[in-house]
Amino acid sequence: MRLKLGFVPLTDAAPLIVAQALGFFADEGLTVELSREVSWATVRDKVAVGALDGAHMLAPMALAANLGLGSEPAPLIAPMALSHNGAAVTLASRLLPAEEPDAAGLARLVRRRKEQDASPLTFAVVFPYSIHNYLLRAWMAQAGIDPDLDVRLTVAPPPRMAELLAGGVIEGFCAGEPWSTAAATRGVGRLAVRAGELWGHAPDKVLGVTDGWAGEDPARLQALVRALLRAAAWADSPAHRAELAHLLAEPQYVGVEAAVIEEGLRHIRFHADGANVPKLQDAAWLLEQMVLWGQAGAGLDIKAAAARVYRPDLFEAATTTPIR
Structure with a gap:
């Protein structure tokens, strides 16, 4: 079975990259082509029209696309x-003194x-529609900064963030x-601040398909x-961290020094504590964030919207066969 799967060059694309490099796709009878994509909008649109069979995808983006928020409705x-x-x-190093790279220091500067x-x-x-947007907004709001009135928010591809920061185009990013x-x-x-410090188990990426x-072909999905x-x-195994960092560092994947990738790996959860189950409560929480920040109407049926996108039934069907 041939598949084309998209990813954005990020450390948390690791499950797709590992499955390809270590032969886990092949073990399941899958021939997979990985496609390195330039932006999240491109990922969404390519999956929606069938140019990609599936992708490493922002969890809130899948929910938003299903609702027709920010794009034509897509049954993701x-x-x-x-x-x-x-x-x-x-935050930009130039923005605040080294001892004040926090929300309180930023709030004083904004005032x-x-x-x-x-x-x-x-x-x-x-x-x-990303956990990154909601994290930045919540972190600012806790310090009394209104992210819609007191600062300007823009969108940029993840690989360009450090460049934009260095060039003075932006003063911070998530x-x-x-x-x-x-x-x-x-x-x-x-x-x-990291998402895990603010929220504990912040849902980030999902496997997105239509x-x-x-x-x-349910067997193919399974x-x-x-x-x-x-x-x-x-x-997720600490024993594999260095090997994983070197794999992700390859130019066709993330293309950043292995030491930089390895440092960030310590903060990401790929599998432990049921991290791979598409939990309806996670989807509901993300939808609540959309309502909170005015992206979705207050009358949204959150329970129904969550159930249309997050499919623990499909996950369970796939995992009734023991993992090899």
């Missing part, structure tokens, strides 16, 4: 979760700039690893989920 579903806790907020009628500071997130660590290693950024594709589950378990 998530039969498997791929990672938790990959997001982090990074001073407003008093001086200075232009708002600009911060980037990877996509409007993205997945390795881009926060890369900015810190270059000396242009300081890490302010409902129609999933229904065409084989894909089994291979990725095996890869996620491998990637």
Whole structure:
């Protein structure tokens, strides 16, 4: 069975990359081509029209696309979760003193700039419908910063974040690893908060496919989920961390120094504690964030919307066969 799967160059694309490199796809009878994509919108659109069979995908993006938020409605579903806790907020090193790379320090700076009628500071997130957007907003709001009025938010591809920070185009960003660590290693950024520090088990990426594709050949989907589950378990092992970092560092994958990738790997959960189950409560929480920040209407039927996209039934069907 031939499949084409998309990914964005991030550390948490590891399950797809590991499954390909270590032969886990092949063990399930799958011939897979991995496609390195430039943006999340491209991933969404290619999966929606069938140019990709599936992809490493932002969990909130799959939910938003199903609802027709930010795009034409697309029947995307998530039969498997791929990672938790990959997001982090990074501030420009020039922005605050080294002892104040926190929300309180940023709030004081924002207030001073407003008093001086200075232009708002600009911060980037990877996509409007992303855990990264919600993390940055919540972190700012806790310090009394209104992310819609006190600062300017924009969208940029994850691999460009450190470059934009260094060039003075943005003063901070929220993205997945390795881009926060890369900015810190270059000396242009300081890490302010990680998703896991604020929320504990922040849902981040899922396997995204269309409902129609999933229904065409259930055995094919089950084989894909089994291979990725095996890869996620491998990637989560501290014993494999250095090997994984070197694999991801290859230019066709993430293309960043292995040492930078390895540092960020310590903060991502790929498999432990049921991280791969597409939990309906995770979907509901993400939908609540959309309502909170005005992306979805207050009348949204959250329970129904979550159940259309997050499919623990498909995950269970795939995992009734023991992992090899």
